[in-house]
Amino acid sequence: MTVGSRRVRATRHELSIGLTSLGSLLATSMSITRVLDAFETLCPERWRGPLVDVRARVRNGASLATAIEQSSLRLPADAIGMIRAGEERGALAEAVQQAAAQATQDAQARSAVMQALSYPALLSAAGLATLAVMATVVLPRFSVLLEDAGVALPRSTSLLMATGDVAGRAALPLGLLAIAGGYAAAHVLQDAHHRERWHELLLNVPVVGALRRRLASARLTAILASLLNAGVSLPRALEIGAAALGDEAIRQRTLAARAAILGGQGLGSALAQTGTLTDTAQRLVGAGEAGGRLTEMLRHAAELDQRAALDGLRVAVRLIEPALVLMVGGLIALMAATLLQTMYALRP
Numbered sequence: 001m002t003v004g005s006r007r008v009r010a011t012r013h014e015l016s017i018g019l020t021s022l023g024s025l026l027a028t029s030m031s032i033t034r035v036l037d038a039f040e041t042l043c044p045e046r047w048r049g050p051l052v053d054v055r056a057r058v059r060n061g062a063s064l065a066t067a068i069e070q071s072s073l074r075l076p077a078d079a080i081g082m083i084r085a086g087e088e089r090g091a092l093a094e095a096v097q098q099a100a101a102q103a104t105q106d107a108q109a110r111s112a113v114m115q116a117l118s119y120p121a122l123l124s125a126a127g128l129a130t131l132a133v134m135a136t137v138v139l140p141r142f143s144v145l146l147e148d149a150g151v152a153l154p155r156s157t158s159l160l161m162a163t164g165d166v167a168g169r170a171a172l173p174l175g176l177l178a179i180a181g182g183y184a185a186a187h188v189l190q191d192a193h194h195r196e197r198w199h200e201l202l203l204n205v206p207v208v209g210a211l212r213r214r215l216a217s218a219r220l221t222a223i224l225a226s227l228l229n230a231g232v233s234l235p236r237a238l239e240i241g242a243a244a245l246g247d248e249a250i251r252q253r254t255l256a257a258r259a260a261i262l263g264g265q266g267l268g269s270a271l272a273q274t275g276t277l278t279d280t281a282q283r284l285v286g287a288g289e290a291g292g293r294l295t296e297m298l299r300h301a302a303e304l305d306q307r308a309a310l311d312g313l314r315v316a317v318r319l320i321e322p323a324l325v326l327m328v329g330g331l332i333a334l335m336a337a338t339l340l341q342t343m344y345a346l347r348p
Helices: 012-026 032-039 045-059 064-070 077-088 092-148 155-188 192-203 208-229 234-244 248-262 267-274 279-291 294-345
Strands: none
Touching: 012 032, 012 045, 012 092, 032 045, 045 064, 064 077, 077 092, 077 208, 077 234, 092 155, 092 208, 092 294, 155 294, 192 208, 192 248, 208 234, 208 248, 208 279, 208 294, 234 248, 248 267, 267 279, 279 294
């Protein structure tokens, strides 16, 4: 990496756009240096600084994968692995296009997850904001009116205001405590052992664990399919795939499966022994390995697991949404009833 340069981590959206453009240029008859010159105007804006370094390294004889890896542009391990494999077998354009397709699939999956969670998050935020305004602004003004009129506050109003006062006083300390706790947790989870234990715990949580396992299984099988299709050896593909996973527990299982394969086991039995994939993906991998259609079955397993994960997430959200509506609506109704009782107390 260039000394003093700031590292740029490519987002999934940037990967999809950038690699698609690069793959299209590489498919032409232009040399790699001319492709990189043309790519500067088509790449995501944040990539332009690191691209200068990449071009210089390529002109000095480095391969594209090595030049990217040594620059300040941070691409995922699976994308780098596919590019390097494409260079080694003389099919760089095809390899970059496969990496672009994988990035597009990842971006679509992430977008679907965020879209599914956006409404519950918005509903929760709006409900909490409404309750906060009513408890800290509206009710205190009514209490002033009652005091001026010499009327005692209704018991429900006093209780609600006392609760709001306690919550207001505790908000800052609790907020600071939450920030400190988050910082401490982030520091602890930098250690791979603690991160593995935490992720293993999450895998055992109902609903959440099933969702995480399906998403990890879908990502691993999709990466393996792309890497194997690009000509990467199976042990190397598993190593790259493990590095690209966001779940440390599944990553360790994948590396254990790789060690078993290096010891002479087949892919299906190694993955089954370590419990790396979902049952559906495991059966498809076994069928693909036995029938000589491993890459095809890996892609099919990735599609099924991703679809199952997103369907499960949508079902969970559909169950959460009514519960949130009832909870927020009930609290607002309680506030409204308290306001009405306060207004009736003002009657002569």
